[in-house]
Amino acid sequence: MKTRLAFQLDEEEDDYRAAASRIGAVEVVGADENPDALVASAGTVAGLPTLLVGAIPSAAFGNEFAALPWRFCPQVRAIRASLDAGQLGRPGLLRLHRWSPPGCDPGKVAAVDLALWLIGEQPDATHRTRSVKNDVIHLGFPSGAMALLDFADTLPAGDGYHSLCLVGSNGAAYADDHRDRNLFFTGGAPGATPPDFSKACLRPMLEDFVTAVREKRSPEHTTRDLLRARQLVEEAMA
Amino acid sequence: MRATDRKKAPFRVGVLSVVKHDYLPRAIAAHPRFELVCVADDADRPAWTHERNQLFADEFGIPYVRDVAAAFARFDLDAVAVSPEAERHCDLAARAAEAGLHVVVDKPLATRFEDCDRLIAALERHRVQCLVWNRNFLPALVQAREALAAGKIGTLTAIHCDFYFSKDAGPPLGTRKAGDPPIDWLGRQLEAHADGSDGGVGSVPMGELQVEGIYPLAYIRMLTGGARVGRVFARTTAHFHQAHADNGIDDLATVTLEMENGVVGSLCIGRIGAAAHPDIGEIKLHLIGEKGAMVISEARPEVAIHYRGQPPLEFKHRRIADENNYLLAENFARAIDGSERPVLDARDAREICAIVLAAIESGKSGAPVTVSHRENP
Numbered sequence: 001m002k003t004r005l006a007f008q009l010d011e012e013e014d015d016y017r018a019a020a021s022r023i024g025a026v027e028v029v030g031a032d033e034n035p036d037a038l039v040a041s042a043g044t045v046a047g048l049p050t051l052l053v054g055a056i057p058s059a060a061f062g063n064e065f066a067a068l069p070w071r072f073c074p075q076v077r078a079i080r081a082s083l084d085a086g087q088l089g090r091p092g093l094l095r096l097h098r099w100s101p102p103g104c105d106p107g108k109v110a111a112v113d114l115a116l117w118l119i120g121e122q123p124d125a126t127h128r129t130r131s132v133k134n135d136v137i138h139l140g141f142p143s144g145a146m147a148l149l150d151f152a153d154t155l156p157a158g159d160g161y162h163s164l165c166l167v168g169s170n171g172a173a174y175a176d177d178h179r180d181r182n183l184f185f186t187g188g189a190p191g192a193t194p195p196d197f198s199k200a201c202l203r204p205m206l207e208d209f210v211t212a213v214r215e216k217r218s219p220e221h222t223t224r225d226l227l228r229a230r231q232l233v234e235e236a237m238a
Numbered sequence: 239m240r241a242t243d244r245k246k247a248p249f250r251v252g253v254l255s256v257v258k259h260d261y262l263p264r265a266i267a268a269h270p271r272f273e274l275v276c277v278a279d280d281a282d283r284p285a286w287t288h289e290r291n292q293l294f295a296d297e298f299g300i301p302y303v304r305d306v307a308a309a310f311a312r313f314d315l316d317a318v319a320v321s322p323e324a325e326r327h328c329d330l331a332a333r334a335a336e337a338g339l340h341v342v343v344d345k346p347l348a349t350r351f352e353d354c355d356r357l358i359a360a361l362e363r364h365r366v367q368c369l370v371w372n373r374n375f376l377p378a379l380v381q382a383r384e385a386l387a388a389g390k391i392g393t394l395t396a397i398h399c400d401f402y403f404s405k406d407a408g409p410p411l412g413t414r415k416a417g418d419p420p421i422d423w424l425g426r427q428l429e430a431h432a433d434g435s436d437g438g439v440g441s442v443p444m445g446e447l448q449v450e451g452i453y454p455l456a457y458i459r460m461l462t463g464g465a466r467v468g469r470v471f472a473r474t475t476a477h478f479h480q481a482h483a484d485n486g487i488d489d490l491a492t493v494t495l496e497m498e499n500g501v502v503g504s505l506c507i508g509r510i511g512a513a514a515h516p517d518i519g520e521i522k523l524h525l526i527g528e529k530g531a532m533v534i535s536e537a538r539p540e541v542a543i544h545y546r547g548q549p550p551l552e553f554k555h556r557r558i559a560d561e562n563n564y565l566l567a568e569n570f571a572r573a574i575d576g577s578e579r580p581v582l583d584a585r586d587a588r589e590i591c592a593i594v595l596a597a598i599e600s601g602k603s604g605a606p607v608t609v610s611h612r613e614n615p
Binding site: 099130131134140145146148152156161171174176177178 | 395396398400402404410411471473475476477478490492494495496500501502504506508510511513514515520522524526527528529530531533535604606
């Protein structure tokens with residue numbers, strides 16, 4: 001039996017619907033067509049499990065799941081799978097750069113969530129450094145692991161830049177736009193552009209949500225993770 | 239870069255100990271402005287050092303003298319190439335400077351301020367030059383420096399460097415059996431000589447920050463135009479190797495740098511194990527300016543070579559067009575000629591030593607540490 005999934009999104013609803021339509025266990029329906037679950041920008045339909053996109057669920061609502069798209073990006077999934085398989089050993093260092101043009105959210109909370117999720121610990125040391133163009137968050141963990149994350153929203157108009165490196169005791173993983181770029185010669189210096197996989201996180205994220213709904217999983221731990229990440233960012237930025 | 243005058247007589251160079259990497263004296267020997275004339279070391283050094291010195295001297299057909307002062311007196315030297323155990327770099331360099339000789343010395347320069355001060359005082363007293371070995375002339379670094387100088391990204395506001403050597407260093411962490419003695423640092427380094435991973439050879443255990451930190455910090459120093467680091471926050475640990483854990487030193491470290499003029503920076507450095515990268519390691523620079531940004535891979539340009547039967551540890555990507563050694567030697571010649579300053583001199587290296595010492599202190603205390611710079615003597 002398929003899960004009837006409805007969407008109430010302020011942005012990217014077509015992308016979400018397209019991603020959902022590629023999941024065999026999902027039937028995309030309207031919000032007024034008796035859905036089993038909802039993917040929404042804010043608010044809930046009473047009693048309906050909801051994947052909340054772009055906002056942190058209120059702890060009071062037990063049916064709101066935090067959307068954590070970064071955890072489902074293809075490169076992150078590959079790193080996580082390698083980590084879970086024991087290929088990388090114990091995480092020692094996570095290095096992340098997240099740069100964007102003005103007006104784009106560099107995603108500090110999502111980045112810190114990612115760091116904590118991959119390292120698998122809560123930090124016992126936080127240090128922040130900043131210049132006019134760059135915020136740096138430096139985390140230390142009880143095991144000795146460490147994370148360095150920096151953010152800029154001052155790139156010239158155009159593409160952003162993402163880079164993630166995880167060094168473990170047995171190996172390391174490197175995912176960044178630098179190595180993924182292709183060259184395009186259209187006069188002058190060539191343009192360097194990655195293939196577009198910006199929406200590739202949607203289908204696995206929706207699959208995970210639908211599975212959680214079917215298994216009647218509690219959304220509590222993802223909400224808690226996100227709240228911790230937000231608190232950590234707020235403390236670092238204070 | 240235009241070559242210096244090749245018609246001048248070559249500078250006569252003594253090699254002061256060649257027990258670590260021999261790339262430094264080889265690079266000097268390969269440059270037309272220099273001529274190796276002897277190897278020298280102290281008589282009381284252990285037998286293994288004399289063996290290595292003698293091997294090098296025999297290969298170059300030059301004498302090996304077990305008396306440094308006697309070598310200075312006998313061979314009419316202009317300069318020395320210093321490549322002993324890591325903890326002796328500064329002492330031998332200072333003795334040469336005190337004898338009025340120009341110095342090219344392997345990294346790290348020193349792990350104590352006092353040693354740097356002594357060297358700098360001797361250099362200034364005798365008006366001789368000192369080049370500390372570095373990688374600032376690698377093609378990607380030259381490209382980054384030129385792009386910055388041309389204003390491609392405007393004024394620099396942030397610089398981040400990743401510097402991972404994907405090398406092993408003996409048994410992995412956690413493999414020492416109960417009752418086994420801790421790994422002896424010198425013994426481990428002597429074993430490592432065959433594969434060239436003995437950058438910290440000597441009796442004094444040194445972590446990655448102390449041994450290799452000068453490379454990325456020299457990049458940052460060059461690309462920021464020598465901006466002084468005011469404060470650091472660091473995390474350090476032994477994450478990979480039993481030898482580092484047994485000797486209480488780091489093989490993994492992260493450092494945030496607060497520099498003058500509001501520039502921020504960071505450094506990730508580690509000896510992360512041979513399995514962690516197909517080549518020597520991921521070494522990258524991320525720079526943000528007022529008008530744009532740059533992402534630079536230190537390894538480029540390179541060529542990928544794969545073949546049946548390839549040894550597992552052979553690098554799959556080979557660096558090409560690397561003239562770093564030649565350009566360093568050329569820079570040293572120019573410095574002696576008086577036409578250029580060394581790309582990394584003893585004062586620069588002392589500043590870097592101060593940053594490393596502050597980072598180690600921060601790693602131990604868990605708190606930010608103000609960098610104690612020395613003012614000019």
